Amino acid sequence: MPLSVVEREAKDAVRRQSIALSGLYAWAATVLYPVTLHGASTLARVTAGLAAALLGAGVALGTRPPLGRAFGLHAFVGASVVTWMLLGPLIAPDHLDPARAALGAVGWMLFAFAWGAPREPRGVPEDDPHFVPGEPLPPRNELPRRASLVLAVATAGAALPLALAFRVTRTYHSLFGHAVAVACAVALVSAGADIAVRRGKWVPVEPASRRLAQAMVPLVLVGMILLAGAVALVSG
Amino acid sequence: MRNVVDALSIVLLVAAAVAFAFGVHALGDERDLAALYFLVTGALLLRSATDLLRPKLDGR
Numbered sequence: 001m002p003l004s005v006v007e008r009e010a011k012d013a014v015r016r017q018s019i020a021l022s023g024l025y026a027w028a029a030t031v032l033y034p035v036t037l038h039g040a041s042t043l044a045r046v047t048a049g050l051a052a053a054l055l056g057a058g059v060a061l062g063t064r065p066p067l068g069r070a071f072g073l074h075a076f077v078g079a080s081v082v083t084w085m086l087l088g089p090l091i092a093p094d095h096l097d098p099a100r101a102a103l104g105a106v107g108w109m110l111f112a113f114a115w116g117a118p119r120e121p122r123g124v125p126e127d128d129p130h131f132v133p134g135e136p137l138p139p140r141n142e143l144p145r146r147a148s149l150v151l152a153v154a155t156a157g158a159a160l161p162l163a164l165a166f167r168v169t170r171t172y173h174s175l176f177g178h179a180v181a182v183a184c185a186v187a188l189v190s191a192g193a194d195i196a197v198r199r200g201k202w203v204p205v206e207p208a209s210r211r212l213a214q215a216m217v218p219l220v221l222v223g224m225i226l227l228a229g230a231v232a233l234v235s236g
Numbered sequence: 237m238r239n240v241v242d243a244l245s246i247v248l249l250v251a252a253a254v255a256f257a258f259g260v261h262a263l264g265d266e267r268d269l270a271a272l273y274f275l276v277t278g279a280l281l282l283r284s285a286t287d288l289l290r291p292k293l294d295g296r
Contacts, residue, residue: 153246157253164257167264177263180275184256187279191286192249211241215287222280229273 012062018114019072020059026107027052029100031080034087044086051079073115147196154192158185241288248285252278 027048034040035048058072084091125131161181168177212219255278262271 153249160257161260164260181260188253191282211288215284218280218284222284225277
């Protein structure tokens with residue numbers, strides 16, 4: 001059932017309040033607090049104030065029009081980033097309180113969620129003013145069988161190296177460890193998604209033994225490297 | 237046979253994920269050579285899994 005005008009206005013008001021509250025909280029926790037510290041430049045304090053003013057202007061202009069979004073989202077975040085850049089060493093990691101930083105991160109997450117546009121619980125596509133009536137378009141294709149399983153395996157596998165990278169504590173290796181973990185995760189998810197989603201567009205290779213043949217080179221290399229590892233393990 | 241190859245490709249994908257995890261774990265234990273070994277093994281296992289699961293492109 002389409003929403004009435006009053007319901008739309010009420011939802012818009014709630015959304016604007018959510019943006020204002022979450023944005024104000026994120027700004028207070030991560031922008032206002034550091035500019036009140038001793039050593040913060042005047043310019044940083046000005047840009048921090050400007051950020052708050054831009055947030056207020058964006059909320060006042062509304063969430064739908066482009067101007068409200070430009071002020072309340074892009075300009076507000078931009079002014080906050082400029083403030084952080086001007087603060088320099090005052091917000092270096094060794095100066096940050098972990099609890100305050102975590103709360104600030106939560107504030108920015110809530111701000112991002114508030115700006116998001118999830119589907120309304122009772123909303124239907126026909127509510128959109130740009131809705132074009134007509135027959136629904138049928139999907140051109142369906143996901144192949146077991147696509148979700150392949151993608152779930154790849155995604156779960158990608159999470160492992162990302163979590164284990166935090167064990168690398170050596171100064172120069174820690175960044176490398178995270179970079180390697182991200183590369184591994186991206187490779188796993190990309191391969192998993194490619195296999196899971198695009199299989200339906202391809203002609204299956206029959207007989208199955210031909211699939212073994214097309215993967216022969218990497219399989220032989222895997223066999224060789226596993227053999228080398230076993231020899232190294234046995235020889236100590 | 238087809239199901240066996242499908243299962244093998246899934247096993248290789250899981251093995252690649254495990255090898256990557258072992259590689260990053262070894263890096264955390266300061267065993268750099270072992271880390272390199274596992275990461276290369278993981279890359280090859282992933283390539284094998286992809287080549288096994290990837291059916292031939294239409295028209296090729």
